[in-house]
Amino acid sequence: MTEQDDRAAAERLVEVHARIEAAEAEADRPRGAVSLIAVSKTFSADVIEPVIHAGQRVFGENRVQESLGKWPALKERYPDIELHLIGPLQTNKVKEAVGLYDAIQSVDRDKLARVLAKEMDAQDRRLRLFVQVNTGAEPQKSGILPQETAAFVRRCQDEYGLEIAGLMCLPPAGEPPAPHFALLAKLAGEAGLTGLSMGMSADYEIAIAHGATHVRVGSAVFGARAKQT
Ligand SMILES: *Cc1c(COP(=O)(O)O)cnc(C)c1O
Numbered sequence: 001m002t003e004q005d006d007r008a009a010a011e012r013l014v015e016v017h018a019r020i021e022a023a024e025a026e027a028d029r030p031r032g033a034v035s036l037i038a039v040s041k042t043f044s045a046d047v048i049e050p051v052i053h054a055g056q057r058v059f060g061e062n063r064v065q066e067s068l069g070k071w072p073a074l075k076e077r078y079p080d081i082e083l084h085l086i087g088p089l090q091t092n093k094v095k096e097a098v099g100l101y102d103a104i105q106s107v108d109r110d111k112l113a114r115v116l117a118k119e120m121d122a123q124d125r126r127l128r129l130f131v132q133v134n135t136g137a138e139p140q141k142s143g144i145l146p147q148e149t150a151a152f153v154r155r156c157q158d159e160y161g162l163e164i165a166g167l168m169c170l171p172p173a174g175e176p177p178a179p180h181f182a183l184l185a186k187l188a189g190e191a192g193l194t195g196l197s198m199g200m201s202a203d204y205e206i207a208i209a210h211g212a213t214h215v216r217v218g219s220a221v222f223g224a225r226a227k228q229t
Pocket residue numbers: 039041062086087170199200201202216217218219220
């Protein structure tokens with residue numbers, strides 16, 4: 001990591017913040033309505049740290065194992081970091097996930113909801129939870145189906161005693177994302193939820209126009225990723 005790379009990441013962060021602010025204004029939404037989650041998956045601590053120094057405090061990762069390798073030390077040094085899990089969660093990793101993350105955006109099935117509730121009680125930690133919706137009904141993708149979302153959110157609340165902050169989606173690659181963002185906003189409204197985690201580097205301004213409260217931006221902040229294996 002050279003000093004020049006550090007500056008580049010910090011400059012990209014400033015640019016993304018400026019574009020978020022412009023998109024908020026364009027959509028007649030208050031300044032600060034949208035939280036930026038900087039998605040640091042595949043990047044090492046020495047790439048992440050300059051972005052922390054530039055003022056960013058909310059980060060997203062998609063794998064528990066990878067997160068455990070870099071975040072405990074960073075969180076110790078910067079206690080006000082807020083770390084979101086944005087990838088699928090296996091129930092055998094829930095214990096570690098509850099200990100490490102501040103938010104989990106991939107709640108998508110009853111077994112996971114039940115195990116999460118139990119583990120949060122055991123550790124006396126309350127994480128912010130988002131229900132992931134498979135808006136494109138893609139067979140390979142995690143997430144509850146759109147038509148099952150309202151009932152699932154209700155079970156999370158009533159049966160498992162979970163507080164649900166909102167919904168999250170990851171639209172199908174190669175499709176215009178706007179209809180998926182609109183669908184997620186509609187489902188959240190029907191479920192009485194206000195949080196909407198949607199939009200990535202290529203489309204976060206469109207997501208903000210559709211009401212996103214959290215955008216998950218990776219490459220536009222950190223630069224291009226080598227492909228994950
Ligand atoms: C990687 C990832 C992102 C960020 O993607 P970019 O295109 O790099 O902004 C957002 N959300 C999820 C769920 C991801 O896995």
